[in-house]
Amino acid sequence: MNNLLTIFLGLVLINNFILAKFLGLCPFFGVSKKLSNAVSMGAAVTLVMLIASIATGIIYNYILVPYNVQFMNIIIYILVIAALVQIVEIVIKRTNIMLYNALGIYLPLITTNCAVLGITLINAQNNYSLLQSIVSALGGGLGFTLMLVIMSAIREKNELADTPKSMKGLPIAFIIASLLSLAFMGFNGLL
């Protein structure tokens, strides 16, 4: 139990995907202009991370390890994640149109998101069991959502601030991200 909590907190605060591992930076800057978009993107990423972690956890623990072919993990994970996102998209489209409209653009975007591949590879690297993989996926997704929400809230406020013209938009967002990263370094001593 203690071990699971360590994994979870470690990925939410200390080894945060965006600020410490620099994964998923594209949606971090692309989708963080509006709070509502950030929340739905974060929820979608967390969902896909969870499903991908379960599937790849099963494949890793029951197929790759017994046959001693762990070096194949990247290519197999890409295949599995792409297929999974495809299936999730079909299921959502057929069963809940409203949800599909809300998530519409983000689901295909996630297929190519390195954060999703990142979490599965981290699971494989640390030889996590299935339960540990699920917890780490939840932690990673929550950390990603947290960063996206914080960033979008700051950027919404920042729209009203009197930013110099050359700094408007992305440049000031990069500076904000670096300051956030510095602030989150403070969590390093937590565990």
Add this chain to the structure above:
Amino acid sequence: MWIPIIILTAIGIISGVLIWVTNRVLPPEPESLKKAEEISGELPGMNCGACGYPGCFAYGQALAKDKNVFFSNTCATLLQDQKMLTSLEKTLNLKIDRNAMNKKAVVACNGNSETIGTYLGVGSCKSANKILKGFKTCPYGCLGLGDCIKVCPQNAITIDIDKNVAVIDPQKCNGCGLCVKECPRKIIKLVPANAKIVFLCSYESIKDIPGREKCDFGCIRCRKCVKACESGAITWNKEKSIPEIDYSKCISCDKCIEVCPTKVLRKYPDFYLKPKEKSKMSQGRDICHGDV
């Protein structure tokens, strides 16, 4: 060596079969969604939101359900493009009266109205309008901070620095009306695209005399235009105390423009197209810290 190949192939085939199975097992897409996809293929795809729906696809869905939505929530961008309009007419089996719907937005302010003091707050008209009802003596004067510029999907709006007023390029404007809703002073008006004259003053009530006397560029209520008008297109609105133009009667004789002493009546769209005027315009709202 064969084990990795077999595993990869097997996982690939299993994923393919899973996708195929989910595709088959689940109920097929609803009919309206297919039609909506077909319709949104005909739409501009700019997702500007001017029609009142969140994006072109949602508009397509609404059109698929009820095609009369096109009249209540018209896509203004589509109205500018004859080719797209014709193909949508075919898909939807609609008849669209083009001339009646085509509109252009005009900022009904001549500019240069006097300021009360220096405004150094947040650079948006909405914020400025909340402090002492704006920093202009005239309550209907353009503040020139450019809230309309931000919402314009066509980038048609610029600020004329000399006059400190927003100017809408009639060639770029597609009459979507987003700026009309955005303007906190409600001084942007929609006129028919084939209008020949525009009235660049927005007085709403006869009581606003103090503002009137201080603005040298507003309507002075001389009523010369009403007398000069041959076709009876211009009538006097007693409540607002400004002339009103009936565009369907206007024969574009330009007599009202000649007699107007403050040049509040302007020829449209020629007034906006002079090269000399154009060179003075500049994009953006830098003026809010300097000249105001």
